[in-house]
Amino acid sequence: MLPRFRGRLHDPRTATAIGRWLGAAVLVCFLTGLVSHGLQRPPDWLAPRLPARPVWGYRVSQGLHVATGIALVPLLLGKLWAVYPRLFAWPPARSPWHALERLSIAVLVSTALLEVALGLLNIFQWYAFPFSFRPVHYALAWVLAGSLLLHLAAKAPLIVEHWRRAPAGADPDARERRSLLLGLGAAVGAVTAVTAGQTFAPLRQLTLLAPRDPDHSRQGVPVNRTAAEAGVGPAMVAADAWRLRVAGPRGYALTLAELRALPQHTARLPIACVEGWSASADWTGVRLADLLDRAGAPAGSAVRVVSLQAHGGYRVMEMPAGYTRDPLTLLALRLNGAELSLDHGFPARIIAPNRPGVWQTKWVSRIEVLA
The missing domain is CATH 3.90.420.10 (Oxidoreductase, molybdopterin-binding domain)
Structure with missing residues (x-):
């Protein structure tokens, strides 16, 4: 039997609040991933135009890509926790439009989890899968982007309704939600601090989970x-x-x-x-x-x-x-x-x-x- 969460924070307002951060992180990851792919395997029209300046360009873009990808782990878990009761709602489809929406969510969730998991395995150079990482990771990024846009279009009215902060006194769960978001923000900050030092020198002393430490190489x-x-x-x-x-x-x-x-x-x-x-x-x-x-x-x-x-x-x-x-x-x-x-x-x-x-x-x- 699936676990039941009865807390009141499994609601659209909490999901929307976490979704802001999650959407921004996915966007940064997607754009920096395009930069990485373009520099590694540029199409014929782009190759002669690749810039050699700034010298630190790839260092910043790829460092940001990996750091944001790691930050997606707690953000995805937080988002799934907020929407978990509705992921397995019954009946699974009440109409053709609802079935399409549910299918888009299934593709979005599975692609996001797989994309992050593959990225983490690549960081540790543990290729426990029978396919080439780079083309699959690149293709999944486009699937993730498309399914996310479809999901945002389907949920646009609900997102708009809960995007702004509720008037004072109108949201009895505001304090608990704020505590949840602070905890989630702390988790994102923690995983970033203990991994980003592998490319961001001021955090080098905090590098606990990163597999490469330039200071000990x-x-x-x-x-x-x-x-x-x-x-x-x-x-x-x-x-x-x-x-x-x-x-x-x-x-x-x-x-x-x-x-x-x-x-x-x-x-x-x-x-x-x-x-x-x-x-x-x-x-x-x-x-x-x-x-x-x-x-x-x-x-x-x-x-x-x-x-x-x-x-x-x-x-x-x-x-x-x-x-x-x-x-x-x-x-x-x-x-x-x-x-x-x-x-x-x-x-x-x-x-x-x-x-x-x-x-x-x-x-x-x-x-x-x-x-």
């Missing part, structure tokens, strides 16, 4: 995929085995010693990953634009970067011209003053402003000039 930057996990061993990057090959009109190859002898530049750039963590670091290496000039690459050329990584969806990366010619885009050889560790991409990795961490390719072996 090798060379000051977390590692998502180690060299062992990528199938890159020391023998593959030994000085007598590794070469950087640049394919272009005047293609060439460089040893690590030759690469180190080229003009070196240092840039302070953040690296930010889809899981929500980010860290700023000092990267030192050769400007990608200088390597392309040496290869005779035409102005406006994009590049394809190939990693020594043996397997995985990100071993080959394409970079639009807006990044390749940016003076902050480096083939980095050093991190925070020290030679790259093997897990951080030794002997060379890409670092570029305003790009997702999955495209900051490690263990670079080949750079190809594209038209």
Whole structure:
């Protein structure tokens, strides 16, 4: 038998009050998710127009996306608690219009719960499902947005009726509702405070639940995929085995010693990953634009970067011209003053402003000039 809640706060006014916060959080999550998807897998018309500035753009948008997604957990639970008695009302449909409304609610609730659950699993890189996370997460976002708009349209009269605060004395449950909302707000603040520090430095000391802590990471930057996990061993990057090959009109190859002898530049750039963590670091290496000039690459050329990584969806990366010619885009050889560790991409990795961490390719072996 389903539990029964007899409290008076299971009413439209409470649901509307929580719904304001929930709707705002879903909107922020949806918009920042579109930014993340656009930077990771841009359509052909968008790729040449992706901006390299501000350098912290992806760090902020993805950090906000993950923090808001985590905040959705208590908000969704609070909303479901407020409407729970009506979710299982009987009969389930009293008319065709009512059946459609109930169906939209079923799609909305199930999609919201699944979307948040998948996002949380992705944060911890626990892929306990037989499908690719990114396209499914992206598709569900549109289903969630559509079902939410349909739900708002169906409930518009009720929302309007309870949107404004009731006149003094007209709402006997006002004090209890205020206490509920304060508690819910505290829960949202708490889960945000103990997770947002992985990207928001002032909260770093409170990072209790976040899976990545830059302050306790090798060379000051977390590692998502180690060299062992990528199938890159020391023998593959030994000085007598590794070469950087640049394919272009005047293609060439460089040893690590030759690469180190080229003009070196240092840039302070953040690296930010889809899981929500980010860290700023000092990267030192050769400007990608200088390597392309040496290869005779035409102005406006994009590049394809190939990693020594043996397997995985990100071993080959394409970079639009807006990044390749940016003076902050480096083939980095050093991190925070020290030679790259093997897990951080030794002997060379890409670092570029305003790009997702999955495209900051490690263990670079080949750079190809594209038209």
